[in-house]
Amino acid sequence: MIRAITEVGVAVRDLRQAMVHLEATLGAVPGPIQRYEPYGMEFCMCRVGNVDFELMAPLDDTGVIARFLERRGEGLHHVGFAVDNAEADQRRLEARGLRFVDERPRRQRFLLADGTPQGHEAECSFAFSRPSSCLGMLLEFIEYPPGFAAPGVATQVSAS
Numbered sequence: 001m002i003r004a005i006t007e008v009g010v011a012v013r014d015l016r017q018a019m020v021h022l023e024a025t026l027g028a029v030p031g032p033i034q035r036y037e038p039y040g041m042e043f044c045m046c047r048v049g050n051v052d053f054e055l056m057a058p059l060d061d062t063g064v065i066a067r068f069l070e071r072r073g074e075g076l077h078h079v080g081f082a083v084d085n086a087e088a089d090q091r092r093l094e095a096r097g098l099r100f101v102d103e104r105p106r107r108q109r110f111l112l113a114d115g116t117p118q119g120h121e122a123e124c125s126f127a128f129s130r131p132s133s134c135l136g137m138l139l140e141f142i143e144y145p146p147g148f149a150a151p152g153v154a155t156q157v158s159a160s
Contacts, residue, residue, distance in 0.1 A: 019044055086141055120148065
C-alpha cells in the first residue's frame with residue numbers, strides 16, 4: 001500500500017552548496033551526510049515541512065548520479081513513496097505493469113531523516129521502478145522500519 005510521498009530526490013554536483021541553498025531558501029533542516037557506495041554517491045536528507053529532499057552528489061564520475069548529471073544536469077531525479085512492504089508492493093505493482101531496476105528490493109542500514117541533525121539509524125528496504133514503465137518517472141518505494149514516523153505519513157509505519 002502506498003502511504004505518502006516522503007522524499008524528492010535531487011541530483012546535484014556540489015552537495016554542501018545545495019544543502020546551504022535549501023536551508024537558506026526553504027528553511028530546510030539538513031540531516032547527516034552519508035555515502036552509498038553501490039550507487040557511487042553521497043547524499044543528505046533535507047527536511048522541508050513533511051517531505052525530505054534527498055540531495056545526491058557523485059563520489060566520482062562513474063556512479064549512477066554522475067551518469068545522470070552527465071545526461072540531464074542537476075535537478076529532479078526521483079520521487080519516493082512510503083510503502084508497507086517493499087517486496088509485496090513491488091510484486092503488486094509489477095502485476096500492474098511497473099518494471100523495476102532490481103528483481104527484489106534492496107536492504108540497507110541508513111541514518112534516516114527524522115528532523116534532527118543526527119538522524120535515526122535503521123534498516124529499510126527500497127525498490128526503484130524503471131522510468132520507461134511509468135510516464136518517464138523514476139519512482140522509489142521505501143519500506144521504513146516499524147515504528148519510524150516517515151515524513152508525510154499520518155501514522156507511524158506498522159510492522160510488515
